[in-house]
Amino acid sequence: MKWVWLGVIAVVALALAVLAGPAGLWPNATIVRDLRLPRALLAFAVGGGLAVTGAALQALIRNPLADPYLLGLSGGAGLGAVLAITLGVTGTWVLPVAAAVGAMAAVWLAYRLAVAASGLLDTRILLLAGVVVSAFATAIVGALLAVSPMAELRSAFLWMLGGFDASSWRALAVFGLYAVLPMLVLFASARDLDLLSLGEEPALFLGAEIEPLKRRLILAATVLTAAAVAVAGMIGFVGLVVPHAIRIVSGHAHRTLLPASFLLGGTLLVLADLIARTVVAPIALPVGVVTALVGVPVFAVLIRRQAT
Amino acid sequence: MIARADHVTFAYPNAAAPAVNDVSFTLAAGSMTALVGPNGGGKTTLLRLLLGRLTPDRGEVTLWDRPASAWARRELARRIGVVVQREEPVFPLKVRDAVALGRYAHLGRWQSFGRGDWDAVDRALAEADAVALKDRWTQTLSGGEWQRVRLARALAQDPALLVLDEPTANLDVRHEMEVFELVAEQVRSAGRAALVVTHHVNLAARFADHLVVMRDGAIAAQGTPTAVLTKELLEDVFDWPVDVTTWHDTPQFIPMRKSP
Numbered sequence: 001m002k003w004v005w006l007g008v009i010a011v012v013a014l015a016l017a018v019l020a021g022p023a024g025l026w027p028n029a030t031i032v033r034d035l036r037l038p039r040a041l042l043a044f045a046v047g048g049g050l051a052v053t054g055a056a057l058q059a060l061i062r063n064p065l066a067d068p069y070l071l072g073l074s075g076g077a078g079l080g081a082v083l084a085i086t087l088g089v090t091g092t093w094v095l096p097v098a099a100a101v102g103a104m105a106a107v108w109l110a111y112r113l114a115v116a117a118s119g120l121l122d123t124r125i126l127l128l129a130g131v132v133v134s135a136f137a138t139a140i141v142g143a144l145l146a147v148s149p150m151a152e153l154r155s156a157f158l159w160m161l162g163g164f165d166a167s168s169w170r171a172l173a174v175f176g177l178y179a180v181l182p183m184l185v186l187f188a189s190a191r192d193l194d195l196l197s198l199g200e201e202p203a204l205f206l207g208a209e210i211e212p213l214k215r216r217l218i219l220a221a222t223v224l225t226a227a228a229v230a231v232a233g234m235i236g237f238v239g240l241v242v243p244h245a246i247r248i249v250s251g252h253a254h255r256t257l258l259p260a261s262f263l264l265g266g267t268l269l270v271l272a273d274l275i276a277r278t279v280v281a282p283i284a285l286p287v288g289v290v291t292a293l294v295g296v297p298v299f300a301v302l303i304r305r306q307a308t
Numbered sequence: 309m310i311a312r313a314d315h316v317t318f319a320y321p322n323a324a325a326p327a328v329n330d331v332s333f334t335l336a337a338g339s340m341t342a343l344v345g346p347n348g349g350g351k352t353t354l355l356r357l358l359l360g361r362l363t364p365d366r367g368e369v370t371l372w373d374r375p376a377s378a379w380a381r382r383e384l385a386r387r388i389g390v391v392v393q394r395e396e397p398v399f400p401l402k403v404r405d406a407v408a409l410g411r412y413a414h415l416g417r418w419q420s421f422g423r424g425d426w427d428a429v430d431r432a433l434a435e436a437d438a439v440a441l442k443d444r445w446t447q448t449l450s451g452g453e454w455q456r457v458r459l460a461r462a463l464a465q466d467p468a469l470l471v472l473d474e475p476t477a478n479l480d481v482r483h484e485m486e487v488f489e490l491v492a493e494q495v496r497s498a499g500r501a502a503l504v505v506t507h508h509v510n511l512a513a514r515f516a517d518h519l520v521v522m523r524d525g526a527i528a529a530q531g532t533p534t535a536v537l538t539k540e541l542l543e544d545v546f547d548w549p550v551d552v553t554t555w556h557d558t559p560q561f562i563p564m565r566k567s568p
Binding site for chain 2: 058059062063064118188191194195197198199201202204205206207208209210247251252253
């Protein structure tokens with residue numbers, strides 16, 4: 001029954017996003033085919049991907065506050081984008097590629113730091129290393145912004161705030177190319193994630209190969225998030241809160257949690273993007289602002305429901 | 309032979325002395341072995357070596373005559389059920405679902421729970437006297453209840469060997485006795501072997517067939533409780549004056565006051 005509801009609201013959200021615009025309902029076919037449809041589908045895929053990644057990382061790091069950008073991704077992505085512009089590289093895909101590369105480099109650095117101590121991956125140190133690497137990258141970005149007169153840097157910063165203005169069928173294809181495999185890896189690890197939520201030692205003794213598992217999960221989460229950053233910048237909140245909303249409604253078993261998070265994350269981001277581009281049109285709000293404005297009240301209601 | 313440690317030595321990185329030093333011992337099917345000794349004596353480390361969680365620097369650990377490192381964790385999880393010392397789930401679970409985690413090693417990656425799996429879960433809940441808890445949330449359980457649930461989870465694995473690391477720490481007398489009785493019953497009637505790490509030497513003497521006493525990373529003595537628990541050995545190992553008496557043919561010890 002819950003699945004039916006999730007499916008229905010997902011379809012309704014997609015239909016609304018395709019039909020509705022600043023000019024009202026019923027746009028012409030070209031707008032739908034070339035702009036709205038790829039935009040809605042991309043928002044859905046990115047929202048779903050971020051929510052699934054957040055759910056997986058919360059179990060891996062054993063921390064309810066984990067979100068997809070935790071492992072140094074946010075700082076790294078920003079630094080990648082700003083560096084590319086400062087170095088004067090131009091082209092349509094420069095910002096997305098530079099941000100994705102920066103994001104992955106930052107996670108790689110955090111990962112190296114986390115295994116340096118004992119050769120084994122300690123997820124508590126990984127968490128710290130991610131925060132530290134991100135802070136370092138953000139500091140460099142701040143320094144570059146302070147000394148650089150370039151107006152383009154502002155646009156890089158705005159781009160990082162996230163949004164779907166650059167959506168196209170091509171962007172959707174690129175995201176799909178990089179996101180499908182990591183997504184499958186995460187879904188296939190659903191039961192392992194149930195075990196990891198207990199702690200590494202219990203998980204090991206219940207049959208999880210924890211060291212390769214942790215590496216696989218981090219790699220999948222990083223590629224998926226970097227792909228999301230490349231096509232949509234950084235959109236906060238979805239990856240943190242959607243998994244918790246599902247946990248409250250239907251528990252913590254990842255075989256339910258991951259697909260349900262995908263549907264709800266996708267739905268939420270499609271609706272947020274719809275609101276972002278229509279509510280104060282012709283001005284478009286950053287979509288991350290809307291996800292938080294819409295998501296927080298919903299989450300508050302869920303927490304209240306859980307308390308009663 | 310279920311498990312064999314052959315001259316096993318292991319030191320943690322940057323440690324001055326090895327945590328386990330040249331230890332050899334065997335674990336036979338259908339018996340209960342208790343691992344006792346003072347804090348920091350290497351008991352938990354030896355356990356981790358036996359379970360393939362740590363790899364020895366020297367020597368070899370074999371499980372069912374195969375090197376511990378050669379086993380896939382899923383295979384081992386179908387044969388060994390472990391209750392570790394401390395475990396706190398970060399997200400709450402329903403008790404029955406928590407016990408069901410013990411069946412994961414028996415399932416293929418995409419395979420769903422079958423009738424047999426749920427039967428094993430319910431049987432394990434009954435054996436651990438946890439049926440009444442099955443719809444509770446794990447975070448609402450008391451220490452004793454949580455311990456029984458984790459025991460049930462280990463039993464749901466349907467293991468040939470049960471390993472328990474200080475299973476009765478923080479439990480009151482009744483719950484402590486219940487855990488030991490449960491493990492003894494599993495050994496006696498279900499034919500499982502059990503390895504229990506405990507500080508309760510007197511209980512170990514009453515329940516276990518075999519005692520292994522560890523101190524400073526080495527085995528100070530091993531054998532039947534009667535052979536091992538002497539005044540000389542206990543005073544030496546625990547570094548405290550004791551008196552040993554016999555109760556129903558079982559040695560029991562009493563630590564002395566400094567001034568009687």
